[in-house]
Amino acid sequence: MRTFYAGGSVLWGVVAASAGWDDPGSRQMWVSVVLLVVFAALLSMTSLWLLRQQAARSGEPVHHAAPRRTAWRRHASA
Numbered sequence: 001m002r003t004f005y006a007g008g009s010v011l012w013g014v015v016a017a018s019a020g021w022d023d024p025g026s027r028q029m030w031v032s033v034v035l036l037v038v039f040a041a042l043l044s045m046t047s048l049w050l051l052r053q054q055a056a057r058s059g060e061p062v063h064h065a066a067p068r069r070t071a072w073r074r075h076a077s078a
Helices: 001-020 027-057
Strands: none
Touching: 001 027
């Protein structure tokens, strides 16, 4: 997803620069700037989320299995 958001940010940055160069202050330029901001925000949120996920995983290993000791079993006496 980061590659997609980075590509969108680059694309809309180029389009916004081109539209701003040809017709500064036009509607096309402002729409391109808004889409650039949206893709940049999505890229930064995704990167931050992945960074937090990696930080959470780098601690001690988590044990999800049951303990290895056998449980006491009670049998009815005959």
